[in-house]
Structure formats: C-alpha cells, structure tokens
Amino acid sequence: MIDLRPATPDDAQALLGIYGPYVVTNAVSFESLPPTPKEMRARITAAGDTHPWIVACDGESGLVLGYAFAKPTRPGNAYRFSVETACYVAGxxxxxxxxxxxYSALLSTLTAMNYTQAISQLTMPQDKAILLHEAMGFRRAGVYREVCFKNGQWIDVGVWQRELSQPGTPPDEPLGFAATGIVRS
Structure with missing residues (x-):
C-alpha cells in the first residue's frame, strides 16, 4: 500500500536520492548538477504553506518512493492563481x-486550494511523460524550440496545461496547504 503525506525538510536527502539520477542520467531535469541536500531542504521550506510537496511512501517500511510538488508559475502577484507541477519516482x-x-493527489489538492491552472514543462521527446500528463487532463499548450542545452544537445521544451477550476472574476484567493491537506481523488 502507498501512503501519501506532506514532505518535510527532513525528507530532503530521500528526495534528492530520487531526483539526483534524473539530473545526471538524462535530460528530464533542467538542472546540470543535482542540488545539495541543503538546497533541496531550502526548496521544501520555501514552498511553505502555499505550494504543496507530497511524498509517497511504502505503507509498511516508510521508504520514500516518489514525490510531487507545485511551485509558482512565474514571479509576480498576478500569477498567484497558477502553479507549475512536477513529479518524480525512484527509477x-x-x-x-x-x-x-x-499526480492525482497533487492536482486534487491544488484544486481544493483554489488554484485555477497547472502548468508542466517537459523536455522533448518524452512520450511516457506526455501520455501521463494527457491522461491526467493536461493539454499541449506550446513548445519552446531548442531552449535547453544539456548532454551536448539542444532540447525542445513542451508546455502542458490543465485547468483545475473555472476561474471566477474575481477569483477566490488560494488557500493554504494546511487548510486542505492532501486531497485524494
């Protein structure tokens, strides 16, 4: 059985153990070097109550199996209703x-928190990730051509977008993660 729980800064090393191989073995990540444990801890801390980080653990052993998170789409208060999402699982x-x-829990949680749009950027080609995102309700929103240089080659970055809720005018302000907790669909 898989248990889901909010990530804490103490999960930094376990999450880095999952994320690090993505950075060094392929072009899935936009980073050239894995973050340090201190940097990963700072990312989790910086998310605070506004952008959830969710960890999947083995229900018996407690071993961390993967994680998903949301972060601001862009700087600026006008962007506060949308998030960028990502999800990593041990290889x-x-x-x-x-x-x-x-991903299902993250998207349900973000919807409960009053976010209106989820954005995901994927290095291309990445057929399995594209299929997953489209199965989760994302649709292709565009492509940045040859904007990422990694592993000796130029890489296109595709943008996928999913409406989380119908935005009102004015929209409801996002709620804190503590107010909703993890929402499983």
Whole structure:
C-alpha cells in the first residue's frame, strides 16, 4: 500500500536520492548538477504553506518512493492563481502507478486550494511523460524550440496545461496547504 503525506525538510536527502539520477542520467531535469541536500531542504521550506510537496511512501517500511510538488508559475502577484507541477519516482519503480497516484493527489489538492491552472514543462521527446500528463487532463499548450542545452544537445521544451477550476472574476484567493491537506481523488 502507498501512503501519501506532506514532505518535510527532513525528507530532503530521500528526495534528492530520487531526483539526483534524473539530473545526471538524462535530460528530464533542467538542472546540470543535482542540488545539495541543503538546497533541496531550502526548496521544501520555501514552498511553505502555499505550494504543496507530497511524498509517497511504502505503507509498511516508510521508504520514500516518489514525490510531487507545485511551485509558482512565474514571479509576480498576478500569477498567484497558477502553479507549475512536477513529479518524480525512484527509477526502479517506474510504471507501477506511483506517479499517477502522486499526480492525482497533487492536482486534487491544488484544486481544493483554489488554484485555477497547472502548468508542466517537459523536455522533448518524452512520450511516457506526455501520455501521463494527457491522461491526467493536461493539454499541449506550446513548445519552446531548442531552449535547453544539456548532454551536448539542444532540447525542445513542451508546455502542458490543465485547468483545475473555472476561474471566477474575481477569483477566490488560494488557500493554504494546511487548510486542505492532501486531497485524494
């Protein structure tokens, strides 16, 4: 069984153990070097109550299997109703439904928090990630051509977008993560 819980700064090392291989072995991540444990801890802390980080753990052992998070789409108060999302699962656990479970909970939680749009940027080609995002309700919103240079090559970055809720005018202000907790769909 998979348990979901909010990430804490103490999860930094475990999350880095999952994320680090994505950075060094392929072009999925936009970073050239994995962050340090201190940097990962700072990212979790900086998310505060406004942008959830959710961890999937093995229900028996407590071992961290993956994580999903949201971050601001762009700086500026006018962007406060949208988020950028990402999800990482330990490499040997790919294809076991953990990413779908995490992403589903993240998107449901973001909807409960009154966010209106979720954006995901994917290096291309990445057929499995595209299929997952489209299965989760994302639609292709555009492509940045040759904007990422990694592993000796130029990479296109695709943008996928998912409406979380119908935005009102004015929209409801986002709620804190503590107010909603993790929402499982």
């Amino acid at each position: 040997e656990l790919e294809g076991q439904g953990i990413r779908r479970t995490l």
